[in-house]
Amino acid sequence: MNSIISLSVLGVLVLFLGILKKKTWLLPLILLGLVVSLVMTILHWNMNRSLFHNMLIIDNPGVAFSAVMIFSTFLIFMFAAQYYRKVTRPLDDIYAVMIFALVGAVLMSYFGNLIMLFIGIETLSIALYVLAGSHKEAITSNEATLKYFLLGSFLSGFLLFGIALLYGSSGSFDLYAIHAYVVQHIHQGLPPMFKAGLFLLIIGLSFKIAIAPFHFWAPDVYEGTPTLLTAFMATVVKTASVFAMYRFFSITFFGIHGVWEMTIAILAGITIVIGNVTGLYQPNLKRMLAYSSISHSGYMMLAMVAFSGSTANALLFYSVSYSIATIAAFAILILVREARGNDYFGSFNGLSRNNHIEAFTLAVAMLSLTGIPPLAGFIGKYFLFAAAIEQGWLWLVIIAIAGSAISVGYYFKPIIAMYFREDQGTILQSDKTYKVHILVLTILILLLGVMPFLISGLI
Amino acid sequence: MLTLILIVLPLLVSISLFFVRNERWARNLALTTALVEFGISIAALVQYFLYCHCQLLFRFEWLANYGISLKFGMDGLSMLMTLLTTFLVSIIIFSSFTQKVARSSTFYSLIILMQAGLVGVFTAFDGMVFYIFWELTLIPAYFIAAYWGGENRIRITLKFFAYTFSGSLLMLVAIIFLYFRTPLPHSFDHIWLYANNLNPAEQVWIFLAFFIAFAIKVPVFPFHTWQPDTYVTAPYSGSMLLGGLMSKMGLFGMIRWMIPITYPVLNRTDGLFIIFPLVGIVYASLIAIRQDDLKRFVAYTSIAHLGLVAAGAMALNSQAMQGAMIQMVSHGINIVGLFIIIQYIEARTKTTSIRELGGIALKAPRLAVCFMIILLGSVALPLTNGFVGEFLILLGLFKYYWLYEADAGLTIIFSAVYMLRKYQRVMLGNTNTVTESFTDLSFKEMIPLVAILIMVLWIGIAPGMFMQLAENGVGQIIGIIR
Numbered sequence: 001m002n003s004i005i006s007l008s009v010l011g012v013l014v015l016f017l018g019i020l021k022k023k024t025w026l027l028p029l030i031l032l033g034l035v036v037s038l039v040m041t042i043l044h045w046n047m048n049r050s051l052f053h054n055m056l057i058i059d060n061p062g063v064a065f066s067a068v069m070i071f072s073t074f075l076i077f078m079f080a081a082q083y084y085r086k087v088t089r090p091l092d093d094i095y096a097v098m099i100f101a102l103v104g105a106v107l108m109s110y111f112g113n114l115i116m117l118f119i120g121i122e123t124l125s126i127a128l129y130v131l132a133g134s135h136k137e138a139i140t141s142n143e144a145t146l147k148y149f150l151l152g153s154f155l156s157g158f159l160l161f162g163i164a165l166l167y168g169s170s171g172s173f174d175l176y177a178i179h180a181y182v183v184q185h186i187h188q189g190l191p192p193m194f195k196a197g198l199f200l201l202i203i204g205l206s207f208k209i210a211i212a213p214f215h216f217w218a219p220d221v222y223e224g225t226p227t228l229l230t231a232f233m234a235t236v237v238k239t240a241s242v243f244a245m246y247r248f249f250s251i252t253f254f255g256i257h258g259v260w261e262m263t264i265a266i267l268a269g270i271t272i273v274i275g276n277v278t279g280l281y282q283p284n285l286k287r288m289l290a291y292s293s294i295s296h297s298g299y300m301m302l303a304m305v306a307f308s309g310s311t312a313n314a315l316l317f318y319s320v321s322y323s324i325a326t327i328a329a330f331a332i333l334i335l336v337r338e339a340r341g342n343d344y345f346g347s348f349n350g351l352s353r354n355n356h357i358e359a360f361t362l363a364v365a366m367l368s369l370t371g372i373p374p375l376a377g378f379i380g381k382y383f384l385f386a387a388a389i390e391q392g393w394l395w396l397v398i399i400a401i402a403g404s405a406i407s408v409g410y411y412f413k414p415i416i417a418m419y420f421r422e423d424q425g426t427i428l429q430s431d432k433t434y435k436v437h438i439l440v441l442t443i444l445i446l447l448l449g450v451m452p453f454l455i456s457g458l459i
Numbered sequence: 460m461l462t463l464i465l466i467v468l469p470l471l472v473s474i475s476l477f478f479v480r481n482e483r484w485a486r487n488l489a490l491t492t493a494l495v496e497f498g499i500s501i502a503a504l505v506q507y508f509l510y511c512h513c514q515l516l517f518r519f520e521w522l523a524n525y526g527i528s529l530k531f532g533m534d535g536l537s538m539l540m541t542l543l544t545t546f547l548v549s550i551i552i553f554s555s556f557t558q559k560v561a562r563s564s565t566f567y568s569l570i571i572l573m574q575a576g577l578v579g580v581f582t583a584f585d586g587m588v589f590y591i592f593w594e595l596t597l598i599p600a601y602f603i604a605a606y607w608g609g610e611n612r613i614r615i616t617l618k619f620f621a622y623t624f625s626g627s628l629l630m631l632v633a634i635i636f637l638y639f640r641t642p643l644p645h646s647f648d649h650i651w652l653y654a655n656n657l658n659p660a661e662q663v664w665i666f667l668a669f670f671i672a673f674a675i676k677v678p679v680f681p682f683h684t685w686q687p688d689t690y691v692t693a694p695y696s697g698s699m700l701l702g703g704l705m706s707k708m709g710l711f712g713m714i715r716w717m718i719p720i721t722y723p724v725l726n727r728t729d730g731l732f733i734i735f736p737l738v739g740i741v742y743a744s745l746i747a748i749r750q751d752d753l754k755r756f757v758a759y760t761s762i763a764h765l766g767l768v769a770a771g772a773m774a775l776n777s778q779a780m781q782g783a784m785i786q787m788v789s790h791g792i793n794i795v796g797l798f799i800i801i802q803y804i805e806a807r808t809k810t811t812s813i814r815e816l817g818g819i820a821l822k823a824p825r826l827a828v829c830f831m832i833i834l835l836g837s838v839a840l841p842l843t844n845g846f847v848g849e850f851l852i853l854l855g856l857f858k859y860y861w862l863y864e865a866d867a868g869l870t871i872i873f874s875a876v877y878m879l880r881k882y883q884r885v886m887l888g889n890t891n892t893v894t895e896s897f898t899d900l901s902f903k904e905m906i907p908l909v910a911i912l913i914m915v916l917w918i919g920i921a922p923g924m925f926m927q928l929a930e931n932g933v934g935q936i937i938g939i940i941r
Contacts (some may be wrong), residue, residue, distance in 0.1 A: 382631075398632065405624060
């Protein structure tokens, strides 16, 4: 609760600073505010209380995931100064909207009531529609926001309709009440209305997570959105939506199997295949990362399908490792776009010659996303695969494995360009602090790979 | 403890090498590390023989909830492979000194990283840790071949990576699946994985996953298509690492993991899977006879020789398996020797095409003698290292099924044919314009070759110590099968 309040206050403060035209204070204040919120979130550990008649339930998984999201936002803000270096107008609006989006994400990780879920998602989404179009002069950014807004509001309707149907059959928005209803009716079979509601809810959330076949918005929106904000979308937003789905199922279907797993398993299989195969044909890194994020949503669905005590943990580890590696990739992408004008794979040629640290970071990020030991991405994949195999989803794991093998084809494109092709472009301009920041990300990826027990036993 | 040092030391050195700017320093540091590693493995050997059958175990609960522990140790087989690794890496680094290497600190850093990975693979007694090190070796191997390689390196090395990575992923699924079939509480420890309770159908799938993963790495026919191109395009040090050590990872995996876990499948299928390497022997030998490029020639001979080893490992009797272990060591030594000689020839003549060479023996008698001895080792002449292993394998195969032995025996005939013919073309006859100004080996160039010659003759004449190590390795595995 404190973290939600502190984040909201932070957003308002940022807007005030904008009015006062204190541009230089913005980022330090934001970073400080995020650290304070992070600490407040962590202080909720083992608190286990519910607020406002179960509207918000503060439990350990929720705390862990909101901490991850706040931390990811912190990492993204570390690169904001460089990204907006040449922009002279005050950026308080963009930063404030990002923080409000984070508030929505945190709400989604604590919800105990479907209304709260909807409020969280809408807070997040409306902020994102604004962010996607925040580069007003660029036509691609306008395209991105329009596409995202139209599809997003349409799919929000699905979500809302699904919630309404669930309410209609169970008589409550409360997750525990729905759980009680499910337990009562599972033996004579759940009514069609409930199942339809469930299905629509899955569709609504799948859109936010970018699961095939509801993923078509992702590549275009990712490409058009300003890169820093794309990183935000690909990590924080995804983590929030995936965990919201997990939270819904883990509470309402606690101890009950065989109702919706097959639906999600099929979606996961399709997502992994489409994400990885289409990823092979992308001409530039940003679109490739969009498809990479789609395929990773598919992997995360494995945790959804294989429900057991350890899956929250697996999901947490996977989200962390995925987020860090993706942010690292975007951090380098920002530099390359700035120095070389675009992010086609040709623009990465010979990067290793003059930009050791940058090239090394991107290579580590790509290898981690591929899932190569001893990097964090491998451990994340291992946890998910193990959970799925334990529950007998071998066919799905084999699809996921095939997907990982295919993904070598595109994750290695930037590596090959950076290390094995001749230099053509200008040297990337990054100052010392930026280098230190990306090195921190690299070390985190390595550290989590070698010492996964740092966060693997938490929840 | 020594086992842990063998892995951690090169890891640390490899990281610090990245930051060494001075190229001279970098290569000296790399060589020193390799020699220190060799020294430590000798110390481990001494310790092993003094307190016999102690396994020098190191154990650390890494992920206790998931049953993964960092468990390293050395039995006879691990000891053999570790000695081979530390010996060959020293030789490989030393032999690379004769060439100019661009960005050498990164180059040596990757070689040392590779060494850490290899020792990890050979000493891991935990399935998941084995897998992690198995993949860890792939990264430096890929980068060495792709950065310092020759023509078409990007396409060829990506094929190599994708091929081997796919195989390893199959193995990953198999290992995780096995984990859930171990007695409660589950564990990846090798003893637990051996004591699995798979039903016969599951055994077949697990066997296939392991077999494909390891067959790609060796490579065994028909999973070899990545190999000749990769050996040719990789720089010499890379080819030596791939041919001398990485291929042994596949064979080692068969002996340590595949056979003890899924031997009933081998029993039930009655030698069906031995046919793959046996076909490979004939196939690769026939191609080798027709090869003009020396590097590609060595690549194909490697498929033939390693096919024999794979067949021996899968024959499930102690002679063949012991022979397989000895032959793994011998082949590693011989192929590195051959690559060093080709490297010297190419450095002088700028070509590896056999057609353009000839008469080198007249100009370079020292090179000719070294080449001849290593070649005889490959042909498996008595008193050279090749003979010990191949003889035992053939004996074991004969006990298994005489027709297999007859087929496998063709390797010896074939290899005599192609090896001697190539030697004749390259070394004998009259000099031509290319080889006219050929100079003999310098003292520095002789050092790695002499070390290899010593090993060729030592294993050939007095294989006692190696036999004893292999016997110990075999004993445990045969004990499980019986």
